[in-house]
Amino acid sequence: MDKKLSTEPYKGTRDFYPEDMAVERYIFDTWAKVAESFGFERYDASILEPSELYRSKGAENEELVNEQTYTFVDRGEREVTLRPEMTPTVARMVAGKRRELSFPVRWYSIPNLFRYERPQRGRLREHWQLNCDMFGVDDVASDIEMIALGYRILLAFGASPKMFEIRVNDRTWLKLQLSDYGLSEEQMKAMLTLIDKRDKIDDFDEEAEKIAGKKVSLDFTTPNPEHRLMQVIEGLKALGIENVVISPSTVRGFSYYTGTIFEFFDTASENNRSLLGGGRYDNLTALFGGDPVSGVGFGMGDVTMRDFLETHSLLTKDVKTTAPTLAILPLDATHNLAAEVLAEEFRSAGVRTAVDLSDRKVGKKLSAASDAGVAYVIVLGEDEAASRSYALKNLGTGDETKGSAEELAKHIAR
């Protein structure tokens, strides 16, 4: 009991003090509002998932589960993983009710996700992520809508289209382009993984030659206009979305993607990072039995989102303000209870009201309220309690207004 405990959070995780939490909530609320404007419905699940959910796609995933996730065995000998991504969970849930759900299903969630790796800028051990998915639709319009949703979300934060670039690609087209090289399934997989890392490595050409056994050129031609990828780009244009480029090297890490893939990239040189990534995955629910339900979806993280907002000065001061509108300052502790009674009147009139119950002098209470960003104060002493008439001070302008609680609540509402 004498040993002092550390006040630090667990490595790679964050404490959200009110000011940071306010930014986090602003991000979540904006995500939710735009997703709902598109008719998306919110869902959630536990962060605990049976580990087999992530092991199911072969050896590649075995390694991922063993080395990059929090996985442990519970006392009932069940292997449990803290979810590293949401797509397997949503596929599980859709598969579980596929006979009852009315497709197309549009779902979104804001889960926290865990990965066990060395924390670095933009990548922590725990982060939150907006996940939007549409199930049961194959039409290219669904790919277009998902990208449009991502675009509208960024604009809702005040971003302009020139602050980010939408990179699109298509796994089927990518494979078609690579088909000239006669790659085996194994070689194709290795090649896609290599292409995914292309911007991070120097010796791409050498490595590609090693895999293919011959020189590989990635100067892809533009697909013909009938190709789905070109339809995606045309469709986005019809929606007024022009900051789109074909990106042959955009692969996305997850092996479950089968068609259109997309990534939103910050164009600011100091934050040259992916903000959002997603694609079409048409076979994922088949892991749970039955006919597969096609899906298309994306994820965008809170850490990269906040970095983007800060990079482009899109976080205004009022986002971070968490102070109540009104603080009632009892002249001394004998008026604390009367202050609580008065506070109730303001609260029931819709005014966010706190009472300063500390034992410091009223002058200190006043400066604390001012420092915290409180808009109005009322000092409560003998006279005010007896007359039920109060002086409301506006800390911004210094103006004072006198009246009953009802009158002053109306004054604040105006």
Place this chain on the structure above:
Amino acid sequence: MDKKLSTEPYKGTRDFYPEDMAVERYIFDTWAKVAESFGFERYDASILEPSELYRSKGAENEELVNEQTYTFVDRGEREVTLRPEMTPTVARMVAGKRRELSFPVRWYSIPNLFRYERPQRGRLREHWQLNCDMFGVDDVASDIEMIALGYRILLAFGASPKMFEIRVNDRTWLKLQLSDYGLSEEQMKAMLTLIDKRDKIDDFDEEAEKIAGKKVSLDFTTPNPEHRLMQVIEGLKALGIENVVISPSTVRGFSYYTGTIFEFFDTASENNRSLLGGGRYDNLTALFGGDPVSGVGFGMGDVTMRDFLETHSLLTKDVKTTAPTLAILPLDATHNLAAEVLAEEFRSAGVRTAVDLSDRKVGKKLSAASDAGVAYVIVLGEDEAASRSYALKNLGTGDETKGSAEELAKHIAR
């Protein structure tokens, strides 16, 4: 890859399909709204905490951590626990910034918490909990305010005061009453634990006698009016809160409580359970070094909250509705993109709008929209696309209104 995966969530956890998620969000939003009306600011932290945070209060807690929590060792040899309660975390955070924070601090959070035990009604392995805490105030008005906050939350859900009972007690008074029995610290602890279980066991008198070495009577007298417990009750009366009883057997499980303790109990015989529990803990931050910062707080869980709302028929149908306001139904897939363009017009006018991108016939699309609880539909074919004039059908009344997107968006807003 051929083995079929289960679609079940991990044992003792829940999947939140949209209808359940809507109820969950209604609960969270109501909690947040009332807490904020009292000037509480929201915070959060990771679910991962160093295990020592829960081991720090002696052997009793060792057992708790080892047997009732999810605790594992990470690959950096750190012992990690999925947080079983929020109070140690908030104490850690307050202690970590005690020199910068402006007290009194009013904070709330809605964390998910984990306990490793056999799932049963009202107790799952993962649940969410509203946590409200006030730090840096000793005055009895802070105890009163916390209880008033819990009361206002239940009333905000439409509850009437006769649906629940507020049980109050005081650890200091409890210990004073027991002081006649000359108990050692060890015996006192055992006695409090026994009193806590009083309603669940048959042989209380016997067990109490075993601990004390003599007969124990719990017919406590009412404290005198100067006692803090009576001031709490009087203060609540001043705030119009009358459904309060002194409850000598209310102890609360956590050993860190030092003064006032309280519990809200459902009065419905079929749901005879605690809805909210809390109390004053004046020494908790001392574990992190420095002078202790006094605290008073409570928690209320989502599972018991929902049971309460269902028991008293306080969950109305509209809480569960997640359907968009408007569905645009393309006559066939060739109009999908035009439908997306039209949808954008409604979304930017603030109407929640989805497009049915499925390949079924328009009659099926119409009945699916109706089943989902969509309020309005527009069928989009050649004529509508060309004329930019649409027929908006109200699925509730059957009325049809014709006009441009702008006119119809205004019609929906009215």
